[in-house]
Amino acid sequence: MAAVKEISIEEKLKGLVRLQKIDLKLDEIQILKGELPIEVKDLEDEIEGLHARQTRIEEEINGIQEFIESKKEGIKEAQALIKKYEKQSENVKNNREFEAINKEIEMQQLEEKLCEKHIKDATEEIAEKVKQLDLAKKAVATKETNLTGKKAELEKIIAETEKEEKEYNKQADKAREDVESRLLTSYDRIRGNYRNGLAVVPIERDSCGGCFHAIPPQKQSEIRIRKKIMVCENCGRILVDEELNDSIEVK
Numbered sequence: 001m002a003a004v005k006e007i008s009i010e011e012k013l014k015g016l017v018r019l020q021k022i023d024l025k026l027d028e029i030q031i032l033k034g035e036l037p038i039e040v041k042d043l044e045d046e047i048e049g050l051h052a053r054q055t056r057i058e059e060e061i062n063g064i065q066e067f068i069e070s071k072k073e074g075i076k077e078a079q080a081l082i083k084k085y086e087k088q089s090e091n092v093k094n095n096r097e098f099e100a101i102n103k104e105i106e107m108q109q110l111e112e113k114l115c116e117k118h119i120k121d122a123t124e125e126i127a128e129k130v131k132q133l134d135l136a137k138k139a140v141a142t143k144e145t146n147l148t149g150k151k152a153e154l155e156k157i158i159a160e161t162e163k164e165e166k167e168y169n170k171q172a173d174k175a176r177e178d179v180e181s182r183l184l185t186s187y188d189r190i191r192g193n194y195r196n197g198l199a200v201v202p203i204e205r206d207s208c209g210g211c212f213h214a215i216p217p218q219k220q221s222e223i224r225i226r227k228k229i230m231v232c233e234n235c236g237r238i239l240v241d242e243e244l245n246d247s248i249e250v251k
């Protein structure tokens, strides 16, 4: 029974070392891709925002154009009324009636002027919006060119590394099967804590291979026996002896 358990711990350690080495290969691929995936995502978001802005400006321009049309209608109505009043003024019976009609004509003339002023202002507003629209379109074009370049770069790297990544992911899944889940949880947690992604390290020159904290000889012997999962008291990383570490090769 004891013998089985002994092998089991050693196998678990080997599984962990294998997983660590595979994960480091996967990390290398991620480093190669670098910031590209984030840059691509950011550019896509920015372009989407600019498109939304473009649509908004276009809708605003449409709204102003409708306003101009309504004012043109207003001018036509005022002109028609003026004509009607002018005709009526030919047949007035007295001064009072004449003045009343004249007042109506003046009011319609004022209305006509007001409509013209509105049209002039709105036309200027449209010119300003067209400028904004033009800027937004240019910004989209620049960003789209940039995005195309970055996407091509990323796709090239992905194409180059895809096979490798798939293979390593497969190997990682298999290595995980050899390690119990409780240990895997610790491994993932420790790995996430360190930028270099090291959770399992060998003893190197009597020290922890992760933080270089000295390891007492007694503890080193215990690690070499491979009967217990030992961690560095300073950094918490799982420690293995150098020989076990070197015996695992990942290609």
Ligand SMILES: [Zn+2]
Pocket (backbone or CB within 6 Å): 208, 209, 210, 211, 212, 213, 232, 233, 234, 235, 236, 237
């Ligand atoms: Zn350490």
